[in-house]
Amino acid sequence: MTVSQYVLPDGKSSTLALVQPTDAERIGQFKKNALTWKGALSLDAYLRREEFLSQQAFTKDGGITYWVLVDSAAKHRAVLSGCETLRKKALVARDGKVEEVVSHGIGSVFCPPEYRNRGYAARMMEELGRKLETWQTDQQRCMFTVLYSDIGKEFYTARGWHPFPSSHISVPATSKPEVHVGALPQSRPLHAADLAELCAIDERLIRERMTKSSSDGRWTAALIPDVDVIQWHHAREEFVAKELYGRTPVVKGAIVGNKPGHRVWCYWTRMWYNDNPQENKDNTLHILRLVSEDESLTEGHPPDVNHQTNGRSSIAPAIASLLAAAQQEASQWTMGDVEIWNPTSVTIQAAQHLDPAAEVTHRDKESIASLRWYGENPDRPVEHVNWIGNEKYGWC
Template sequence: MSEITNSTPTKTPASKPVRGTAPYALSDLILLPTTVPEIIQKTWTNNMEEWAKGVPEDKYHARERHLAATAFSSEGRLITWVLVPKPGTDVTESYREAVGEGGVRGSFVENDGSKDNLERILGALETYERPGLVARTEDDGEEGVKDVSTMSVASVYVPSKYRHHGYGHLMMKLLWEEMESRKIAFTFLYSDLGPDFYGDFGWTARTCTQILIPTTMTLPTPPTARTRGSVKSITLEPVATDIQLQDLIEQDALLVRKDLEARLATAKTNNDKKAKTIVAVTPEIRSIQWLHARSFFNASVIFSQNHSPLLIQTDLKYGVRVPGSKTQFVLWHHDFTDDNLFILRWRLDPSSSSPEEDTDAIALAFAQAAKDEAKKWGLSKVVFWNGDEALAHLLGLKVETRKDSIPSLGLLNSVYPGHQPEELEWVLNQKYSWC
C-alpha cells in the first residue's frame, strides 16, 4: 500500500514487497488510538522507509515532535492510530510454520513500549479534528450553514513487510467506523494512490488541478495598464505577525460562511429541488501556523546549510496583503522538501478595491510577490491548488491536472444519512486544508 503523507512526496523507490504468509488474521486486528511516546515514535520510524528522503532519524523524529507541539496538534486534535492484534491473540499457524522461530509473535499491549511489542504495529495513521462548515439545500426541512467537526487523515502507512495482506484496507474501514461513532460530519484526505482506492471506504476523489508559476517566468502587465496609464501602482505589505494573521483568518472564515449562505440563497431562488450538500474546511490560524512551523523547522534544521539563521528568523513570513486590508491577501507555505512555494489562501475581493485600483493588477502583484518569495528561498516554482481559471488566463498559463495528493472527501452517514456522493460539493478545496 502506498500512502498519504504529511508532505507531498516525490516518488522514491519503494521497498520490495513481502508477499509471504500473513502473520495475523484480519478478524484478530483492531484500530487503537495511542498516546504512548514509544509507540508514536515507532510509527515515525516505520514510515521513514518511504518519506524520510535521506533525513536522519533523529531529525525526522525531531520534526514530528516539533509539529506535535503546535496548537493545531494539541488538546486531542491530533490522534495517532495503530492497527494491532487484539489482546489474547497470536499469529496464525501458517505464519508460524512459514517463518519458524523468527518473525513477530503475540498480541499487542497498549502501554508497552518494548521492542517486541512495537513490532506488532501492522499499520498506522493520523487524524486531525478540524472545524468545518456544511450547507444543505434540504436538511430535514432546515436550510442553513452549520458549524461541524471534521477529520483530515494523514500519514497512512503499512510497513513493507506487512503489505499485501489486506491490512491497509482493514485500517481504513475501521477508521471510517470510528469516525461514524464520533459523529464526525465529513472527512477528507490527500491520496497518492490514485482517484479510486479510498472510494472503497467512503472517500471520493474531487477536483484536482493546479497552476504552476515558474520563478523564471516574466509576468504580464495588467490588461488595463496597456490601454490607460491611470492604474494605481500596487504596493504590498508582509503578513509577518500572528496578530496580522489572526485578523485575516477570522475575516476569511466569515466570508467563507457568507459564500455558502449565498449559494443556498441562489439554490432557493432557482427553485432547486434536488438535495445538495456543500462543505468547506473552515480557515483557522492553527493550521496555517502548523504549516509555517514545518517550514521553519525544515529551513533551520534539515536544510540549514542553504539558509542563514538570521534570514530564517526575520524573513520567513506568512504572506503579503494589500496594506491594511483584511480581504485582499495571499498566504503561502515554503515546501523546502519538494521545492515548491504553495499558495495556501488567495483572497482577492474586487468590492474592497478603490476605484483607481485594478483587480488584475492586484492579482499580478500577488503572483509576483509569490514568485519573488520562492526565488528568494531557492524554490523553483509557485504551486496553487485548484486556483481560479481566470488567474491562469491572466498569467497565460494552463490549469493542470494533478496525479498525486488527490483530494478525497466523504460525508458520514451517522450525521447525514442517505446522502449521495455526486451531490456533495467541496468548496475551497485548496492547500490550506492539507496536513
C-alpha cells in the same frame, strides 16, 4: 505458540483491531515511514519535527490522534498499518442554514513493507471511516472527513473517500519576474502578527457566502482556515528551514489593497521535497489560501477542459501581484516554483500574466483531494456536496 511460530492473519481477520499506539509503537512507525516523508531531513530531525508539530495549537490537547492496526490475539503485537488524524473545524450549509461541525483530516497512512499485500491498510481505513463519524464530536456532528491520496483514486474511493477536483497551476520561482511589477497593483508582505485578524475576516466571509450559496438543495462544506491551521503549516516550514538553512522565513504571504472590504491576500508555505537542500528541483512554495473581500470580484468559474478563461477580470492583476511576490519569495528559499490549487479562471488569468505558458494540471496520482460524506447520499458526495475552499490549507 512462540513468536517464530506466529502466523500473520489476513486483512479480514476478526482479531484485527484499530487502536491508539504506545509511544514506542508511534516512534517505531515514524522510523519506518521516514524514508518516504522525511525529505532532506535526517532521521533524527524528522522525529523531532513530528514531535514539534504535535505540540502546536492546532494539534495539542487531542488535536492529533495516532492510530495503528494490530492483531489483538498476538502475544507480541506488531504495528501492521498506521495513520494519524487531525481534528478540524468545519462548516456545512444547506438552504441558507450554516452549521459548525467537526471534521478530521487523515494523513501519514503507511503500511510497513514487510506487512504489505495482506489487506491491512484497507482494513484500517474501513475501521477508521466508521470510527471518525463519532470521534471527538462532543455536542457537534461530524459530517465529513478528508484525505489527500498519493496513490491515485481507486483505493480510497473503495473505502468511502471520493475524489474531488484536484488541479493546480504553477509559475516558476524567480528573483526578477518577467513582467514589470510596476504595471501591477503593489503588494506588501504579511507576517505572523497579521494572520489572526485576516483569518477571522476570512471565516466570517466564508459563513456569509455559504448562507447565500447553499439554497439549491445541495450541501456546501468547508474546512475553516483559522489561524491555528495556518500557523501549523508555518510551524512545519519554520522547523525544516531552521534545520536546512539555519534561519526561518518571516514573510508568510502578501496582500494587495488598504481599504477594508476591497483587499485581496494570500498565505503561503514552503515545502522542500528534494533530498539535496541546495537543489530547488521539486521544492514548491504552495499558496495555502487566496482570499478576496469583495465577493463581486470572486465570481470566476473553474476552468473548462481546455483550460480557457472566461473573459478578463479586474481582480486578476491583484492576484498576479500576489503571485509575483510569491515567485520572488520562493527564489530566496531554494524553491523551484509557486503552486496554487484548484484555480478559478481568474487565478489562471493571473498566473498566465506572469507566465504565458502556465497551464492547469489535473492530478490523478498525487494529492488527490478526497472527501467522505456522512450525510445523505454518502456514495455520491461529488454530486450532492459542494466543497468550497478546496485549497492547500486543508492538506495534512
